[in-house]
Amino acid sequence: MKEKIQALELALQNEKRAREKAEELLLRRTSELLEIREALSSKTHEYNVFFENILDSFIVMDTMGNVIKMNDAAVKLLGYDIKEEAINVVNLIYSKDFEYAMNSFATLIEEGSFSNYEARIFTKNREIKWVQINASLIYNEEGEIIAAQGIVRDITESKETAVDFEEQQEQLAAIVDNSTLGIVLAQDRKIIKTNNAFQKLIQYSEQELLGTPVEALSYEDAHEESRSLYNRMVSKEIDHYSLTEKYKRKDGTSFLSKTSVTGVRDSEGKIKYQLAFVEDVSVKHKRRLMLNTLNSLTRSFIGKLNIHDIAWEIANVTARDLEFEDCVVYLVNKEENILEQIAGYGAKVDENKEIIDKLYIPFGKGIVGNVAQTGKAALVHDTSKDERYVVDDMRRYSEISVPITIKGEVVGVIDSEHSSKNFFTKEHLRLLKNVANLVSIQLTNAVNLERRIAAESENKELLENLKRSNKELRDFAHIVSHDLKSPLRSINALISWFQEDYEHVLDEEANDTFDKLNNKLEQMDALIDGILRYSSVNDKNILTVQEVSIKEILEEIRTILYIPEHIEFIFPEDLPVIAADKTRIKQLFQNLISNAIVHIDKEKGRVEVQYTELKNYWKFSVSDNGIGIAEAYHDKIFKIFQTLDNKGKSTGIGLSIVKKIIELYKGTISLESEEGKGTTFFFKLKK
Amino acid sequence: MLENLSFLFIEDDEIEVLKFKKSLKKLGFTHRILEAKNGEEALDILRKKQELPNVILLDLNMPKMNGLEFLKELKEDSHLRYIPAIIVTTSNNHQDMLESYKLGIAGYIIKPLRYEDYIKKIQRVVDYWMVNEVIEF
Known part of the structure; x- marks a missing residue:
């Protein structure tokens, strides 16, 4: 109620005051009118x-x-x-x-x-x-x-020029006031005019700036350069100069500026004013600095595949380039649940490159421990307001901490503390996150590379092993054959000596037994030879490709093999020349032909080789009129050590070797046989 | 031509040594035989140079230093490399033969199973070297 009355009273007062003003105006107007009228009438x-x-x-x-x-x-x-x-x-x-x-x-x-x-x-x-x-x-x-x-x-005419001048002045004022560049007009290096942008930048008002010497606003570092440039301008050497300097703001902070100064000369050419354009390049400078840091880190990472080497690069480069007071890189030690310092700017190392007085931080403890646990970066402007902060030797007021993550798992932390508050910026955070990403990529690559190298060496090892075991296998057959053959020779010699020494007491039956013993030795010797031949069929070391005339082979076989009088060995004149290993082809025919000869039980025996040329194969057949092979054994005969007769004449290796040689030349073998009438082996060799 | 040659017989199997000696005796030869159980022992004998053989006969499969290894060492010695070396082995392995000839051998003889065949082969070898002019050290 009381308030309402007060408000009404106030309104009434206002109304009264307005009326008074109106009356006053009216009065004045009337008197003016009278004056004018008088003047006009005259x-x-x-x-x-x-x-x-x-x-x-x-x-x-x-x-x-x-x-x-x-x-x-x-x-x-x-x-x-x-x-x-x-x-x-x-x-x-x-x-x-x-x-x-x-x-x-x-x-x-x-x-x-x-x-x-x-x-x-x-x-x-x-x-x-x-x-x-x-x-x-x-x-x-x-x-x-x-x-x-x-x-x-x-x-x-005058109106137009007036408009131009006014407009120009307005335009100029607009430009000056709205310019994002700070503009300073000085006389004898003392400020006489500034624009909004400059006042905003430096935080002083136009009034405060008036009369201020330009040097009072900037850091000493560039004063000498600035003075010398100004002197050169005064001495008419130059009309314009620019330099980079740091300005002090009213609140004590600073900014980096690129300042361009132009001299305005009077009619005599003396410098009347100095017009300076001040551009705040702190942000640009910082961005460039960070980009450079990132670039130099990227470069330094090249070829480094070890997190320790990379960590030292991060610690040193970031601290040096970004003027950090420190920079520490920690590695997560999963087993002990701690973070272990692996690099630090300015950290001392012993001769093994191990850090002296290394820092350890339990997982989850402090800002670093927390960052490692959560995987979230931290930018702390004031550590006294962050409960995670743990005072070490002394409180440092700002801290930045970024995790290094590989496939979602924190493997390390990059951390830096600074003695003053608000030191680290979002740009720093972004940069360190980029660095962490870079590390992650680099380490992932390193791990992949290591894996690849490991896989390659494993493959190499496997190949070597395979080579070795192949060689061992050959050596094995070789050594075994020697070791088995030598005792056979010794036994044979010993038997001979025994027979010689006891010649006078040994009867015919004893000598017959010794003959049988020697026979067995021969069988065994042949068996060993057979195994050796079998194992060396696909020994690449002794496999050659040459022109092999089948006709020549068969003629050679005719002279090598003992062919009884009653057995006729026939082959056509027209036989091919094939590309193969001569020894193998000879082994192949020799085995089949000798098999045929051995198994002939007829009075008039016949062994015949025939041949047809197919599109992709040479097809041969070896037939005899021998005892024949029961169908039940047609598969079995090609298996090693399988022999159908028990007279000890064959080792059971011959047909196995035949099959192996044919397979070597990507061919097949089959047979037709009738017991008591004979057998024909058909085989194809790939051209 | 020498009536009495000296052979260095390198062989680890004593029956083989006996076979060789008995064969020579049976054939009526009176050649001198130096014995070594392996390549190392043979090199020791050769390097002493008190008595150098006219011909070396050696097996391939031996303990310690095998025949091929011995051959390599022998052929590296500027002096001993001229002594003819003949392989006497059970191995008809193509690789062995090739390696041996590469290193420089004077012959490659495969031990036959039968003792009488062996004697025949030895006789031929000894006869051959007896008609040869050999270097006398």
């Missing part, structure tokens, strides 16, 4: 005197605006002449100035005159002209308004 009498002599355009019009009198100057200005046509001034008014003209006319009627009316008009040939009009009313004796007269002055 003038009306004078007008005829100078009417014709006046140089300016002079017009008299009636109350409707119709021109009733005009001098030559007016004709010249407007292009119209009332001697030729009627003119109404309303038609001359430039459309945009119509309202202004009407108001002025009203003023004229109301007050009897107006002065310094400035507006645009259209001339007869539609030119737009700026005119200044001073007008007054003409009354008759009775005091009635009968006409209005006016002096019209052409001000087009």
